Amino acid sequence: MGHHPVDILRFNTCGSVDDGKSTLIGRLLYDSKSLMEDQIEALERSADITGGGQINLANLTDGLRAEREQGITIDVAYRYFATPRRKFIIADTPGHVQYTRNMVTGASAANLSIVLIDARLGVIEQSRRHTCIASLLRIPHLVVAVNKMDLVDWSEARFIEICDQFNEFLPRLDIKDVKFIPMSALNGDNLVEPSVHTPWYVGPTLLGHLETVHIASDWNLNGFRFPVQWVNRPNNPTDRHLHDFRGFSGQIAGGIVRVGQKVMALPGGQITTVKEIWTLDGPLQEAFCPQSVTLVLEHDIDISRGNMIIGLDQLPGTGMDLHAQVCWMHPRPLQRGKKYFLKHTSNTVQAMVTEIDHRINMATLVPEPAPAELVLNDIGEIRIRTAKPLVYDGYATNRLTGSFILIEQGTNATVAAGMLLPSEQLVRPESGDYVI
Amino acid sequence: MSSYHLDHLQHLESEAIHVMREVAGEFERPALLFSGGKDSICLLRLAEKAFRPAEIPMPFLNIETGHEFPELIDFRDRRAKQLGAKLIIRTVDAAIARGDAIPKPGVVSRNQLQTPVLLGAIEEFKFDCCIGGARRDEEKARAKERFFSFRDGFGQWDPKNQRPEIWNLYNARLNQGENMRVFPLSNWTEMDVWEYIRKEKLEVPTIYFSHERDCFRRGGQWLPEPPAHADATKPDPYAGARPTEKEPIKRLVVRVRTIADMISTGMIESKVHSFDDIISEIAAARVTERGSRADDKASEAAMEDRKKAGYF
Numbered sequence: 001m002g003h004h005p006v007d008i009l010r011f012n013t014c015g016s017v018d019d020g021k022s023t024l025i026g027r028l029l030y031d032s033k034s035l036m037e038d039q040i041e042a043l044e045r046s047a048d049i050t051g052g053g054q055i056n057l058a059n060l061t062d063g064l065r066a067e068r069e070q071g072i073t074i075d076v077a078y079r080y081f082a083t084p085r086r087k088f089i090i091a092d093t094p095g096h097v098q099y100t101r102n103m104v105t106g107a108s109a110a111n112l113s114i115v116l117i118d119a120r121l122g123v124i125e126q127s128r129r130h131t132c133i134a135s136l137l138r139i140p141h142l143v144v145a146v147n148k149m150d151l152v153d154w155s156e157a158r159f160i161e162i163c164d165q166f167n168e169f170l171p172r173l174d175i176k177d178v179k180f181i182p183m184s185a186l187n188g189d190n191l192v193e194p195s196v197h198t199p200w201y202v203g204p205t206l207l208g209h210l211e212t213v214h215i216a217s218d219w220n221l222n223g224f225r226f227p228v229q230w231v232n233r234p235n236n237p238t239d240r241h242l243h244d245f246r247g248f249s250g251q252i253a254g255g256i257v258r259v260g261q262k263v264m265a266l267p268g269g270q271i272t273t274v275k276e277i278w279t280l281d282g283p284l285q286e287a288f289c290p291q292s293v294t295l296v297l298e299h300d301i302d303i304s305r306g307n308m309i310i311g312l313d314q315l316p317g318t319g320m321d322l323h324a325q326v327c328w329m330h331p332r333p334l335q336r337g338k339k340y341f342l343k344h345t346s347n348t349v350q351a352m353v354t355e356i357d358h359r360i361n362m363a364t365l366v367p368e369p370a371p372a373e374l375v376l377n378d379i380g381e382i383r384i385r386t387a388k389p390l391v392y393d394g395y396a397t398n399r400l401t402g403s404f405i406l407i408e409q410g411t412n413a414t415v416a417a418g419m420l421l422p423s424e425q426l427v428r429p430e431s432g433d434y435v436i
Numbered sequence: 437m438s439s440y441h442l443d444h445l446q447h448l449e450s451e452a453i454h455v456m457r458e459v460a461g462e463f464e465r466p467a468l469l470f471s472g473g474k475d476s477i478c479l480l481r482l483a484e485k486a487f488r489p490a491e492i493p494m495p496f497l498n499i500e501t502g503h504e505f506p507e508l509i510d511f512r513d514r515r516a517k518q519l520g521a522k523l524i525i526r527t528v529d530a531a532i533a534r535g536d537a538i539p540k541p542g543v544v545s546r547n548q549l550q551t552p553v554l555l556g557a558i559e560e561f562k563f564d565c566c567i568g569g570a571r572r573d574e575e576k577a578r579a580k581e582r583f584f585s586f587r588d589g590f591g592q593w594d595p596k597n598q599r600p601e602i603w604n605l606y607n608a609r610l611n612q613g614e615n616m617r618v619f620p621l622s623n624w625t626e627m628d629v630w631e632y633i634r635k636e637k638l639e640v641p642t643i644y645f646s647h648e649r650d651c652f653r654r655g656g657q658w659l660p661e662p663p664a665h666a667d668a669t670k671p672d673p674y675a676g677a678r679p680t681e682k683e684p685i686k687r688l689v690v691r692v693r694t695i696a697d698m699i700s701t702g703m704i705e706s707k708v709h710s711f712d713d714i715i716s717e718i719a720a721a722r723v724t725e726r727g728s729r730a731d732d733k734a735s736e737a738a739m740e741d742r743k744k745a746g747y748f
Contacts, residue, residue, distance in 0.1 A: 008444045036724040077579045078572045080625045087444040089623055105600040221440055229457040234490040242489050249486070251454040251604075256440065280485045288440045292453035292486070305461045329600050343605050346461060405605045412609040417602040 009215055012091040012106040014130040015116030020147050024116065024185035024206075025079055025092055031192040032207060034081035076106040085211045100377040101329035103133055104417050108403075111215045112141040114206075119152045119182075123165040129362045131166075135173035136325060136379065136419060138399060140218050142178045143209065150184040154197040172365055174396075177213075181206055219289050224255035224263065224311030225393070225401045227345035228303055232278075232294050247278050247294035248303055253345060253400035254393070255311055257295070258286040265301050266308045266318070266391045266427060273298040290400075306347035308391045308401075310427070316393050316401065317423025321354075322384040325395075326374070330408065330415035333373040334382070340415065341407040344390055345400070348407075355383035384418075394422030445632055449482065452620035454604060455583055456486040459565055459618050460493050462608035466565040466618075470496040470523070472512035472641055473695045474629055475569030475621055480519065481636050482620060495522040497566065499553045501546035502529045502673055503662070503697035511641040526557045544676040545699050551745055555591040558615055565608075565616040573625045574725065583622050589613040592745065626725045627718055634711035644714065646691045646707050652679035653686075657702035661685055674699070693718075694725045 013021045029035050079090040091106030107113055113134040117127055134142055144166055152158045159182045170178065181190055182198050183206065189195035192207045204212070232247035257263070261274050276296035277284040287293045295309065303309070310316060328334050334353060342351035358367035359380035367381070374380045395402030406416035442450065459466050468483060470476045483492045496516050500509075516523035528546045531537035536556055537549040558566065572579045582598055584606040599607050608616060621629070633640060650661040662674035672678075677699045679685060690703035708714050 006443055007441070008447050036722055038723045077576075078623070079579065080573045080623070082444075082625070082627070087625075087628075101600050105602055108602040109604070216441065219440075229454070230461050230487075232487070232490045237489065239489070245489055247489075249457055251450060251457075278489070280488050290447070290450055291442070292450040292457070341609065343607065345605075346458070399603065403603045403605065405602055405607060407607055407609055412607065412611065414599045414602075414607045417600070 008087045010089045010110045011112040012093050012110045013114045014093050014103050016126040019116040019118050020185045027185050027188050027191050076102045104327045107137050110139050111218050113139045114143045114145050116145045116147050119146050119148045122162050125363050135175050141213050142175050144180045146182045147185050149182045156200045220254040220398045223314030224257050225253040226250050226309040228307045229346045247296050249294045251292045252289040254289050254398045256288040262312050263309050265303050270301045315427045316391050318389050318391050318427045319423050319425050320386045320389050323421040324418045325381050326416045326418045328374040328378045328416050331376050333375045335373050342404050344404040350387040351384050354385050357381040392420050395419035452482045453486045455620040458606050463565040465563050466494040467497040467563045468494050468567045472508040479569050495524050497524045499550045500527040501697045503699050507641045507643045526553050567618045570619045571621045571624050585617040587615050630715050643692050646689050649690050650685045651688050652683040660698050
């Protein structure tokens with residue numbers, strides 16, 4: 001059919017106000033011919049009314065009235081486009097200091113982050129903060145878009161200077177793949193088509209890079225992890241084969257599972273065998289992350305939502321005392337001794353913050369020990385005690401089984417995004433009492 | 437390695453199934469909004485994928501404006517029956533009769549009147565969650581929507597105060613009276629929906645394919661001629677939506693690209709007879725799907741305003 005993207009790349013854009021994020025996205029959509037006539041018409045209409053006749057590509061993504069009035073982006077906006085090679089999901093995340101939580105929201109599921117830098121200003125605190133968040137969230141790929149190069153006369157020296165500024169603090173972070181691209185989002189240089197102004201730049205255009213960056217290994221295929229979301233038990237089935245059907249439904253959060261494989265159900269610790277991998281499209285012999293399936297097990301074990309079924313190699317950690325990095329997302333500060341709900345995979349438990357080890361100074365990226373509290377947009381390391389043991393991996397090993405959110409009791413506000421450090425204690429398969 | 441690869445539709449499907457199962461796991465009284473339109477047709481297949489071989493653990497809910505295409509109603513009822521699901525229908529007509537919905541003088545479209553009817557149904561059945569087929573690519577205000585979209589006791593959406601949504605961890609906790617709208621198709625585009633319908637060989641209402649129909653030109657669009665006014669003892673439900681003398685009827689070969697009701701759906705001139713044709717037509721289209729929706733043209737913030745008030 002010719003319209004078959006082979007996979008999905010999720011990316012987010014971040015930068016300071018006026019770095020031109022929305023312009024960059026608008027330009028990508030425009031130049032890749034993903035914009036429709038009525039959208040362009042609407043742009044022209046608002047240009048006549050508010051823009052003095054000048055078409056503003058940022059109006060494409062700034063969807064809310066307050067944003068158009070104030071000329072800023074106040075929430076995460078999602079945009080979609082596809083080329084014959086890939087489908088793209090863009091999270092446009094705002095650069096305002098007070099909206100950093102939205103960047104975490106937009107970036108958490110991303111394969112790639114674009115950090116925009118104004119070539120005139122170079123690397124500023126916001127650039128450091130955004131890069132630091134991308135590193136904390138373990139986003140596998142980073143693009144440093146050195147924008148507004150037209151305003152520095154397409155100076156290669158300036159470009160190299162900014163790359164050097166960036167490379168200065170990069171070793172302190174955990175980012176493996178970084179690409180620097182000189183561009184002008186407003187004029188479309190090096191976005192879709194190579195720019196005539198940068199003969200000294202031999203790398204790909206932004207879209208060229210987005211289309212080809214290798215993301216197949218971004219999913220974790222080591223260590224089978226299956227958080228149970230829902231127990232599948234048909235009531236009064238007309239099909240006699242289904243009378244005793246008892247399946248466990250969920251999305252594979254890591255690794256591969258095969259029929260006949262030994263698995264363990266946690267927290268119970270019972271070991272059994274996978275009898276069937278049920279899907280509406282027929283049974284599978286094996287399934288892998290991130291497929292959604294229903295597992296039927298050999299033995300009748302008590303398993304419910306919030307439990308985890310795991311493979312016997314590469315065991316996860318377990319415990320009630322957690323050590324984690326958090327991004328605080330609420331105006332009410334995090335305080336020691338306060339109780340929250342903690343949602344981890346499909347499991348929600350009560351939890352108490354017992355210690356605040358440090359908060360990261362975003363200007364220097366240096367941890368400052370023992371702060372009294374973490375406030376909105378702070379990133380720090382904390383200790384948590386949960387009411388029940390959690391089964392988890394370090395976030396660096398598995399983003400899905402190593403992440404959690406904290407929910408404030410009473411208001412139910414989501415107040416923190418958490419990334420777990422590896423547990424010192426692993427699940428022990430030889431606790432043979434439970435083996436069936 | 438290459439065998440452990442999902443294409444974009446498989447990714448979107450798995451994500452949507454995960455969202456549906458979170459709804460089943462977290463809420464006590466969820467409902468699924470099913471209109472018979474293409475997006476909610478995908479929702480139904482995803483519900484089958486999420487919950488079979490068990491029953492789909494929630495009823496279907498539809499809010500009728502009273503101006504629906506008859507083809508859509510037939511299809512909706514038949515499909516719900518096939519799946520063995522309970523279908524709850526609440527109508528704008530009944531709400532107007534009760535005084536729960538009050539039409540604005542001179543406004544024929546009942547699009548906005550669906551909101552109080554939906555909120556009434558949520559209250560009547562104590563639904564704590566409604567799954568809807570909205571997609572972020574449809575409209576600018578929708579682009580800011582979460583998968584789990586929190587609504588306060590008045591059903592209102594507050595775009596500036598949304599819960600951050602991180603990884604695939606959805607905060608589904610509610611207090612009394614609050615509820616959640618959940619959108620499993622958030623990351624799908626119009627093209628994804630049709631490619632999925634083709635891949636899954638799903639039935640769709642016949643009006644998505646080209647057919648002959650009497651239309652008239654209004655507001656730059658071809659609108660379908662409403663059905664004849666059958667019961668003269670009652671006021672004409674299409675009063676004001678019928679063609680005037682200056683709007684001659686023309687017999688055209690048309691189809692719908694998006695379905696609201698007969699008053700707010702523009703028909704597009706088209707000759708498509710298969711899913712392949714539809715997909716090729718969308719790929720070549722130069723206007724968005726919503727370009728044919730009169731309800732969205734009201735103003736630049738039309739959707740934002742309706743969503744704040746509790747719209748789907």
